[in-house]
Amino acid sequence: xxxxxxxxxxxxxxxxxxRAWDSWLTPTNVGFxxxxxxxxxxxxxxxxxxxxxxxxxxxxxxxxxxxxxxxVGPSAGSPGNAxxxxxxxLYDASGKLSGRGLLPxxxxxxxxxxxxxxxxxxxxxxxxxxxxxxxxxxVLAYWVLGRLPVGPRVxxxxxxxxxxGTVLWYxxxxxxxxxLAHVIALSALLAAVGLTLELDPRAADDEPGHAQGDTWWxxxxxxxxxPLHLLDRRQFLAGLLFGLACTARLTIVFGAPFFMLVGGGxxxxxxxxxxxxxxxxxxxxxxxxNLVSTGHLLHPGYDYxxxxxxxxxxxxxxxxxxxxxxxRYIPQNLKILFLSLPAFFPDAIPSSVGSxxxxxxxxxxxxxxxEPACPIALPRDVGMSIIATSPAFLLLIPAARxxxxxxxxxxxxxxxxxxxxxxxxxxxQGWVQFGYRFSNDYVxxxxxxxxxxxxxxAQRRRGLALAVTLVAASIAINFWGxxxxxxxxx
Numbered sequence: 001x002x003x004x005x006x007x008x009x010x011x012x013x014x015x016x017x018x019r020a021w022d023s024w025l026t027p028t029n030v031g032f033x034x035x036x037x038x039x040x041x042x043x044x045x046x047x048x049x050x051x052x053x054x055x056x057x058x059x060x061x062x063x064x065x066x067x068x069x070x071x072v073g074p075s076a077g078s079p080g081n082a083x084x085x086x087x088x089x090l091y092d093a094s095g096k097l098s099g100r101g102l103l104p105x106x107x108x109x110x111x112x113x114x115x116x117x118x119x120x121x122x123x124x125x126x127x128x129x130x131x132x133x134x135x136x137x138x139v140l141a142y143w144v145l146g147r148l149p150v151g152p153r154v155x156x157x158x159x160x161x162x163x164x165g166t167v168l169w170y171x172x173x174x175x176x177x178x179x180l181a182h183v184i185a186l187s188a189l190l191a192a193v194g195l196t197l198e199l200d201p202r203a204a205d206d207e208p209g210h211a212q213g214d215t216w217w218x219x220x221x222x223x224x225x226x227p228l229h230l231l232d233r234r235q236f237l238a239g240l241l242f243g244l245a246c247t248a249r250l251t252i253v254f255g256a257p258f259f260m261l262v263g264g265g266x267x268x269x270x271x272x273x274x275x276x277x278x279x280x281x282x283x284x285x286x287x288x289x290n291l292v293s294t295g296h297l298l299h300p301g302y303d304y305x306x307x308x309x310x311x312x313x314x315x316x317x318x319x320x321x322x323x324x325x326x327x328r329y330i331p332q333n334l335k336i337l338f339l340s341l342p343a344f345f346p347d348a349i350p351s352s353v354g355s356x357x358x359x360x361x362x363x364x365x366x367x368x369x370x371e372p373a374c375p376i377a378l379p380r381d382v383g384m385s386i387i388a389t390s391p392a393f394l395l396l397i398p399a400a401r402x403x404x405x406x407x408x409x410x411x412x413x414x415x416x417x418x419x420x421x422x423x424x425x426x427x428x429q430g431w432v433q434f435g436y437r438f439s440n441d442y443v444x445x446x447x448x449x450x451x452x453x454x455x456x457x458a459q460r461r462r463g464l465a466l467a468v469t470l471v472a473a474s475i476a477i478n479f480w481g482x483x484x485x486x487x488x489x490x
Contacts, residue, residue, distance in 0.1 A: 027146060030156060031139045038135035038163055038172075045482050046173030048125050050079045053086065053177040055126055057103050057110035058117040066293035070101030077123055085308065086177070088301035102294060104301025105177065106286055108248040109184045127175035133183040134172025138163035140190035141447060147197035148448065149204050150455040153464065157471055158451040161392045165474030166443055167435035170482050174490075178430070182440040185248035189444050192241035192259070196275075199234050199264030203408040204452070208261055232265035232274040239278025246279070247286045251441050253279070254418045258445060261411035306427055315353045316382065318427050325425045333424045337436055340384045342377040349488070352382040352431060369480060372487055379481050381432045381490065389435040389477050392470040396449035398456040412449055416442040432490050434481035 056068040067090060071082035081087070087101040103110075112133075116124050142159040150158070162168060168186070171179035197203065239259060246253045259275035260268055287297050294300055303324060310318035322328055345367065349356030360367070360374040367376045387393060402409040419442040423429070430437040439446075457463040 025152065025156075027142070031142055034142055034159060034163065035135045035139050038138045039131060041164065042131040042134050042169065042173040043127075045169070045479075046127060046131075046175070046486060048127055049174060049176045051084075051176035051178075052126050053081075053084060053103050053105065054110040054113050054180060055117055055122055055124055056081055057105075057107065058113040059122055061107075061110060061114055062118055066289070067100035067102055069099060071097075071099075086301070086305055088304045102299075102301055104299040104305065105181060106247045106250055107289060108188075108244065109177075109180050112184055126180055127173075130172055130175025130180045130183050133180075133187055134163075134168060137168060137172070137183060137186045137190060140187060140194065141444075144190055144194040144197065144444070145447070145451050147194060147201075148451050148455075150451050151458070154451060154455045154458055154467075157467060158447065158454055161390075161450065161471045161474055162443070162447050165392055165471055165478055166390045167433075167437055167439060167478065168443070169478045170434045170485060171437060171440060173482060174485070179437065181248045182437060185245045185252055186440060186444065188241050188245035188248070189252060189255075192238045192245065193444050193448070195234065195238040195241065196259060196263035197408075199238070200262050200407075203262045203411075204406055206407050207405060208407050208410045230270050230273045231277065232263075232270055235259075235264040235271055235274035236278040238263055239275030240281060241278075242275065243279030243282035247282050249441055250286070251419055251422050251438075253283060254422050255415035255442065255445060257418065258411040258415035261407040261414075310427065313353050315351075316428070316431060322427070324427055325422070326427070327425060329427055330421070330424045333426075333429050336383040336385075336429050337420075337424065338385050338387060340380055340382065341388055342379055342384065344377045346375065346378050350378055350380055352380070370483060375484075378488075379434045379484050381488075383429050383431065383433055383436045384481075386436045386439050389481060390439075390474045391477075392467070392474040393446060393450060395453040395457060395467060395470060396446060397453060399449040399451075399453035402452075409449065409452065412445040416445040416449075419445075434485040434490065435478070 053068075056070075060066060060068045068081070068087070070084065070087050070089065072080040073082050074080040084101075086105070087103060090098045090100045090102065092098045113124070113126060113129060116126075116129065138159060141162045142155065145155045145158050148155075168183075171182045175183070242252075242255070242259055256276075256279070259279075260272040263271045263275060265271040265274050290299050291297055306318075306324045307320065309316070310320040317332055319326075319328070343350040346359055348358050362373065365371065365374045367374045369376050399409055400413060403413050404410055420438075423438045423441060426438075454467045457467050
């Protein structure tokens with residue numbers, strides 16, 4: 001049963017206050033409210049940071065080149081960029097620094113910043129774009145969840161979880177280079193996923209490989225008889241948006257299984273071809289950009305960074321003799337993803353590269369959650385368990401039971417799993433951070449499962465109360481982590 005029907009508006013005999021509240025809770029009004037709340041919360045909970053690689057990249061693009069000016073010393077009103085680490089320095093023919101460097105990061109965030117840098121210059125605070133982008137992500141999530149068979153309460157509660165109970169909050173309020181990339185990528189990915197759901201209202205019911213009564217092979221064979229029929233223009237657009245997200249966070253490309261199983265086109269083959277051709281345009285453009293700017297399809301700056309960090313930060317347990325993406329990194333990174341907990345009753349600031357100043361040296365100061373001199377618990381900069389920081393992710397478990405039974409659940413679960421595995425193979429897991437920022441790469445797919453799972457839980461006695469409790473706990477934890485991240489200067 002469609003939850004949007006099952007949880008319809010109250011009848012004329014309902015309490016007048018309930019009727020008035022329900023009449024105000026239109027999707028448009030809720031969307032505007034979510035944007036305003038997100039902007040206020042994200043902006044108020046952060047401060048300007050100096051890691052603004054994309055501002056420098058935008059300035060270089062405006063001058064018609066890929067290389068940024070580097071290293072640049074501090075000047076009036078600007079700290080410069082000489083202290084940046086994630087830059088591949090360029091040398092001239094004589095072996096001397098050329099005064100230029102290449103950033104390895106996919107360029108979409110810099111492209112978004114170009115008009116702002118053109119007006120305000122290198123002093124532009126990219127956190128403005130990050131906060132606005134985060135608010136857009138929240139309202140897009142609300143729109144996406146409205147395409148699922150869930151009721152209005154579940155839709156709103158799941159959106160609140162996404163916006164304030166996951167590490168999107170930390171990323172959006174911070175807005176530094178790595179976190180801005182997540183915020184920008186999420187906007188494009190949410191738009192792509194929302195469009196596919198709009199095109200495919202039966203995705204939550206059809207079995208994988210089935211569409212409109214066809215078996216997986218029958219529909220594909222029919223499409224092969226008419227190759228011109230393989231392109232669905234709307235699914236092509238969804239693929240284009242998906243590919244655009246990859247030009248901010250490349251690992252999102254491994255979420256392709258979702259667009260093979262869900263979307264317009266009818267058969268899995270037509271969906272795959274249409275979305276694949278759309279995604280090929282921006283992803284191919286990214287590869288061409290790398291080739292023209294570096295001579296390589298994959299940016300050599302990543303390998304340069306790996307060599308520096310694997311030697312420079314022994315406390316992070318990197319292995320210079322391993323590959324930058326290596327299966328041997330999975331066990332230690334799984335511990336961060338699921339088992340890393342806060343440091344409880346710490347005597348010093350916990351750090352993966354050495355302890356900071358001592359804590360609780362004054363016996364007159366009692367411990368507190370927000371007591372800088374003597375905290376009860378502190379987040380770990382290397383990352384923390386996705387369940388410990390966002391316990392409402394547990395609500396996806398009821399929906400996961402439909403894996404292999406419906407295209408929507410199977411596609412979302414596959415996409416999240418494959419992206420997660422690729423990220424776990426990476427030498428770094430997002431340090432320095434609160435929570436686990438790489439989860440932003442696949443949180444959209446998990447969000448679909450959370451919404452579906454929450455709808456099932458809400459049908460049980462006291463189920464909605466359980467969902468509210470888990471979401472409230474997630475929001476409280478992310479408030480705590482974001483507060484400490486700002487306090488510790490992360």
